[in-house]
Amino acid sequence: MISIQEIKNDPVIRLSALTPTSDYSGTVSVKVDFSFPDQFLDSITLETLRQAYKSSDRRFRVKYTIKLYKLMPIGAKKLREISFAKKWTLYWTRDPMILETYKAYIWVLGIDKDGYAVFFQDFDRAKRFLFSISETLTLAANELGIGTSTLNAKVEVKIWRHTFINATKFSVKSKPIKLSVIKD
C-alpha cells in the first residue's frame, strides 16, 4: 500500500501570470501547474499495476479541482473554479515493444479530461500524465479591477480507494502572485 503521507509531502504547485499587466477591457491569464512529489511517483511501479490488475482493480481516477482566488484585505474572493478527472485504464497489452522494454504485460492507457485516450510507450510519461496538471485560466481584467491584485490558487485532489492506495483527499495552495490592471 502506498503511503498517503508521500503524497502530502511536498506536492509542487505553482501559479504564474501569463499576462502580468493587462488593460481593463482585456483579459488576464494565469497558469496553474501542479504535480505529485517524485517520491510518490517512484512508488508506483509496473508491479503495483500488475497486482491491481490481478485484483480486477483496473480503472484509476484522479479528480482535480482548481480554485483561483483574489486575496482581499480580509479573506479572499473566489474568481474561478474548475473540476475535471484524469484517468488510467490498466490493460493487458500485446505490444511487443512494451513486453521487451518493460517486461510488462499490464500497461496503462490515459484518458484525458476531454474524454480522449492517450497512448504511452513510456511509463514515466504515463505517470506524469496522470499525476500532474497544467491549466490556463482566463478571466476578464475588469473582474480584478484597476490596480494591483494579489491572486493565489488552490488545488484539491481526490483519489478513491484501490488495492495499492487508500482513498484520500487533500489540497495545496500556491504562493500568491501579483497582477496589474491598467486603464485602457
Added chain:
Amino acid sequence: MISTQVDKEIKEQKENPIKMTQSICPECNRIIEAQIFERDSKVYMRKVCPVHGETEELYFGDYDMYRRFSAYWDDGKMQEAPNVKMDKCQCPTNCGLCTNHLSHTGLANIIVTNRCDLTCWYCFFYVKKGLEGAYVYEPTLDQIRDMVRTLRAERPVPGNSVQITGGEPTMRDDLPEIIKIIKEEGVDHVQLNTNGINLALHPELAKIYKEAGVSNLYMSFDGVTARTNPKNHWEAPYAIEACRKANLGVVLVPTVIKSVNDHEVYDIIKYAKQNIDVVRAVNFQPVSLTGRMSKKEREKYRITIPDVIKRIEELSGGEIARDDWYPVPSCSPVTHFIEAITTRKQYELSIHFACGAGTYVYLDRKNGRLVPITRFVDVNGLVEFLDEVADEINSGSNKYLQLARVALKIRGFVDGSKQPEGLDLGKLLFDILFKHDYSSMGRLQMNSLFLGMMHFQDKYNHDEERLQRCDIHYLTPDMRIIPFCSFNVIPEWYRDRIQKKYGMPIEEWERQHHEKLEDRLYRGQLRKQAIKEGVGQSCLVNEMLSGVTG
C-alpha cells in the same frame, strides 16, 4: 529487425505511430508484430511477415473516433474456469477459452447445421456439394445440451445469451426442440440467425419458434433493393410480417461492403423505422474480407465502423451523427455501478472498442424523425457520474447514501423538453439501475431502435488485442468455447476442423436422411411469383419499401 524496418517506413511517410500489437500473416498465419498508426486522420495496421512480406490495411476509418472510443477500453473479468488451462498460451492458437481470454461470453453461437437453402457465392458458412472434404455438420440434441451446459458453467458470469445459427438453422426440423433445450438449461436470451426465407414461406413457424422460446430473429438484410439484397429482398417483408403476427422481434443485419451497398445504410434504417413495431434493431456488420484478396480489391470493398457511421451521418443529413455513437464497452460504468451496489459480478460487454459500437434512436411521432438518445441524455455526464459513484461505494462510502444521490440526480441527465413525446427515459434509467434485471433492459429496447455495428476481423486486420477481448463465441461439441474471430478467421484451425470431426460426408448424410442436399434449396418462388404478377415487386414488398428508397 522487423520493428526497426516498420519504424523507419513510418517516419518516412510522416505517419503518427499509435501503438504496437500482434497479428498474423494473412498468408501463413505466422504470429507477427503489427504497428497501428495514423495517416490522413485514419488508422492503419502494418505488419511484415519475414516470408510473405508487408501487409498494410485500413484498421479504423477515423482517428478522432479511434481516440474517443479507446477511452472506454475496459478489460473484462477473465475466466475463473477456463477450458484450456495453459500457462503460456500463444494467441490465436488453442482457443477454447484459455487463460488469456479477458471477456466472458456475451453471445454464444451454436451452429445447428451447415446446410443452407441458399447458395450465395460469397458465403463460406454452408456446406457445398462437389468440394473435397465437404461435411454436413449437425450436432445431436445431446451434444447441443452439453454445449449449453458448458456455456452455463462459465464463471464468474454464466453465459446467458445464445444465437442459433448455421448454415440456415430453420433447415432443421427439430429446431423447436433445440430451442427448448437451450431454454431448459437456463438461457434467458435465444436469438435465431436466419435468412428468413422459411419464415416467409411458412409464416406459422414464427409462432412455433416464439412459443419454443426464441427471443428475436437476427435476419440478414443487406439493402432495400433487389440489387443490393439478392439474398432475401423478396422474402424479408413476408418474414417480418410473420414475426409481427407472432409478436417476435426482429434485428436486421446488413453486411456493409464499400461500393456495393454502403449507399443504402440510411435506407435500411428508414426501413427499420417503418417497421419499428416489430424491428428492434439494425446491426450493421462491416464486411470481413475472407480468402485471398489483392490490396486494390481490399481498398475497393473495405469499410470500417467509423466509415459506416460517417456514411449514415452524411445520408441522414445529420439526423444520426457520428457523435451519437458509443463503443460497446461504454456500457461498463453501468455494470461497475451495479456490481458496486450488489457486490456480485455482473454480465459485462468488455469487448475491444474497435469491435463494436451502438446508439439508441427514438421515433418522434410528431415529425416522424429519429432522435438519438444523445440529443436528450447527457451520456458522458451520466457515465462519468456512475463511475464516480461506483468509486465512492468501493471506497467505503455508505451505499444507501450513494443510492439516494443517484436517485436524486438520475433524472437530471435527461432533458425532458427534448425527449420524444410519450417517453420517460429518466424512469426507465432508474429501473435499469435499481432493478438491474434483464426485463428492464428489454423495456429500454422495446421503446426504441437500437443501431449497432459489429466488425468481425479477417486475416488482414487481425489484432490479437481484439481477439483476446472477443465476447461473441462459438460452442463446439468438444466442449470448447471459441472466439468468433478465431473460429471464422482461421477456419483451417477451428471451424473446418471441428465440422469435419463432428460432421459426416454429404453422401452419408443423404443416405441416412433419404434426401439430397439440394432438395431443400430455395428456388426463388416468391420472386418468381412477384414477377409473374407483373408488378416487379410483390404487393407486400412494395408496401413495406414505400418511402424508403431514394
